[in-house]
Amino acid sequence: xxxxxxxxxxxxxxxxxxxxxxxxxxxxxxxxxxxxxxxxxxxxxxxxxxxxxxxxxxxxxxxxxxxxxxxxxxxxxxxxxxxxxxxxxxxxxxxxxxxxxxxxxxxxxxxxxxxxxxxxxxxxxxxxxxxxxxxxxxxxxxxxxxxxxxxxxxxxxxxxxxxxxxxxxxxxxxxxxxxxxxxxxxxxxxxxxxxxxxxxxxxxxxxxxxxxxxxxxxxxxxxxxxxxxxxxxxxxxxxxxxxxxxxxxxxxxxxxxxxxxx
Amino acid sequence: xxxxxxxxxxxxxxxxxxxxxxxxxxxxxxxxxxxxxxxxxxxxxxxxxxxxxxxxxxxxxxxxxxxxxxxxxxxxxxxxxxxxxxxxxxxxxxxxxxxxxxxxxxxxxxxxxxxxxxxxxxxxxxxxxxxxxxxxxxxxxxxxxxxxx
Amino acid sequence: xxxxxxxxxxxxxxxxxxxxxxxxxxxxxxxxxxxxxxxxxxxxxxxxxxxxx
Numbered sequence: 001x002x003x004x005x006x007x008x009x010x011x012x013x014x015x016x017x018x019x020x021x022x023x024x025x026x027x028x029x030x031x032x033x034x035x036x037x038x039x040x041x042x043x044x045x046x047x048x049x050x051x052x053x054x055x056x057x058x059x060x061x062x063x064x065x066x067x068x069x070x071x072x073x074x075x076x077x078x079x080x081x082x083x084x085x086x087x088x089x090x091x092x093x094x095x096x097x098x099x100x101x102x103x104x105x106x107x108x109x110x111x112x113x114x115x116x117x118x119x120x121x122x123x124x125x126x127x128x129x130x131x132x133x134x135x136x137x138x139x140x141x142x143x144x145x146x147x148x149x150x151x152x153x154x155x156x157x158x159x160x161x162x163x164x165x166x167x168x169x170x171x172x173x174x175x176x177x178x179x180x181x182x183x184x185x186x187x188x189x190x191x192x193x194x195x196x197x198x199x200x201x202x203x204x205x206x207x208x209x210x211x212x213x214x215x216x217x218x219x220x221x222x223x224x225x226x227x228x229x230x231x232x233x234x235x236x237x238x239x240x241x242x243x244x245x246x247x248x249x250x251x252x253x254x255x256x257x258x259x260x261x262x
Numbered sequence: 263x264x265x266x267x268x269x270x271x272x273x274x275x276x277x278x279x280x281x282x283x284x285x286x287x288x289x290x291x292x293x294x295x296x297x298x299x300x301x302x303x304x305x306x307x308x309x310x311x312x313x314x315x316x317x318x319x320x321x322x323x324x325x326x327x328x329x330x331x332x333x334x335x336x337x338x339x340x341x342x343x344x345x346x347x348x349x350x351x352x353x354x355x356x357x358x359x360x361x362x363x364x365x366x367x368x369x370x371x372x373x374x375x376x377x378x379x380x381x382x383x384x385x386x387x388x389x390x391x392x393x394x395x396x397x398x399x400x401x402x403x404x405x406x407x408x409x410x411x
Numbered sequence: 412x413x414x415x416x417x418x419x420x421x422x423x424x425x426x427x428x429x430x431x432x433x434x435x436x437x438x439x440x441x442x443x444x445x446x447x448x449x450x451x452x453x454x455x456x457x458x459x460x461x462x463x464x
Contacts, residue, residue: 054440058433066393070359074425075391077432084436103273106266120443127439134432138425140384141357147298178269185276192284200288202298202320204367206389215392232440239447246454330417337417361420 022093025234029098033109043238050231057225065221074138079221081131082209083229088128089191091121091233092160096188099181108248109241111177114184115167116240118160120233125157140204149205152194159187173248299367302341302348305378313372319348320367320386328362330355337383341366348372352380359385 061079068075095117102110132150133143144150163183170176193200198207211219299318306312321341329338337352350368360366364387370380 054436058436062429062433069392069394070387070421071391072422072425073429074422076429078391080432080436100273100277103269103276106269123439123443127436130435130439131432134428134435138422138428139357139359139387142382142384145384174265178272182272182276185273186280189280189283193287196288204298204384204386206387209389209391213388213390217393218391236443236447239451243447243450243454246451246458250454250457328417355417358422359420360417364420 026097043235046231047235050228050235053224053228053231057228060221061225065218071139077131077135079225081135082222083226084124084128084131086226087229087233088121088124089195091117091124092188092191095121095184099184102177102181112241112244114180115244116237118164118184119240120236122157122160129153145204147204148197148201149203152190152197156190156194159190163187301343302346303343305372306346313374316371318367318369320365322365323362325362349377350380351377352383356383357385359387
């Protein structure tokens with residue numbers, strides 16, 4: 001029975017895996033920016049790998065993976081819904097990290113990455129909502145309900161859309177970068193609430209799945225698709241960050257070099 | 263104050279506000295009054311106050327309790343939270359995943375006759391995903407579950 | 412639709428939901444890739460014109 005609040009459940013294994021992925025990418029990003037950022041186009045390889053993995057992953061999801069015991073064929077939606085959920089969370093985590101990096105360092109690379117991750121995260125969260133609704137109708141019986149998980153996910157999506165809208169309204173490059181970052185850090189609150197919503201409150205949405213609750217052949221397909229989404233997301237983010245850098249150079253050519261200590 | 267230290271101050275402020283908000287939400291009991299659903303026990307404990315108000319309740323569909331009359335579109339079953347059993351009466355067929363032993367969230371009103379009249383039955387399933395077992399056909403699951411429980 | 416029997420507990424069919432979900436993935440991710448590509452192209456054109464007018 002899940003009638004109590006499930007606050008005290010161990011989440012360590014869950015978060016440890018997440019932290020490992022976050023750590024590896026964060027180190028990569030820091031190293032990349034330290035070496036001068038957007039100089040080489042290495043990301044197309046990652047993008048092609050992601051594309052190939054998505055094609056294979058969708059074949060596995062649609063054809064070769066087994067039906068779910070109770071959900072039948074509809075269970076296959078898991079393989080696009082759960083990766084989009086993971087990657088939405090991961091991407092917004094990096095929006096928050098890059099925003100913090102920007103505010104502390106003032107380096108423009110971080111601002112471009114904030115804009116890029118926020119926009120890609122919004123795209124992923126739209127996919128998350130769309131697949132979630134299509135999953136909910138045949139299983140729960142409704143497309144949408146005023147449930148804590150669904151409402152908090154929507155708040156998260158709208159928060160980051162709001163941050164991007166705010167960014168579009170500001171013309172001054174410095175103010176734009178600063179307030180995008182502040183807004184992103186505040187919007188991240190809604191992402192953390194979304195993650196914990198199924199533990200803090202009663203919800204029709206089930207708890208996060210883990211390898212303990214998903215059968216092995218399905219875990220493999222799920223992981224494959226998650227990595228496919230991860231590589232595509234990295235490609236999107238780098239492409240988008242390059243675009244930000246190009247636009248900025250075009251719209252506001254730097255008048256003065258960055259402050260150099262005497 | 264120069265730009266750099268102003269930015270750092272803003273960062274600290276945003277992190278503190280964000281972290282504080284999350285911390286507060288994790289500790290607060292705000293959610294307790296705004297529950298998405300109640301258990302049958304909680305609803306019955308409310309006594310008169312729980313009657314004739316539209317609420318959602320969640321429980322497991324009790325064994326051998328489902329009575330479906332397709333001609334009248336009438337669905338009767340009982341839900342159970344381990345302590346309290348409540349009779350549910352609704353119209354229309356439930357979602358396909360409906361079966362004895364599964365979790366349901368039922369929206370409706372509790373009448374003075376202690377029968378909960380529902381206008382919506384939603385399925386709350388757990389986070390387990392498994393392929394069908396060897397030689398298992400969809401229709402058999404219901405039977406094995408009925409025998410097992 | 413009035414099913415005679417209920418309580419099977421198993422979703423039958425539902426391929427439409429599956430196909431729409433997978434199609435949504437392609438449309439959204441593919442659409443976003445196209446949008447990135449087009450914005451890069453537009454930027455290249457503007458750079459060739461020597462900055463914004």
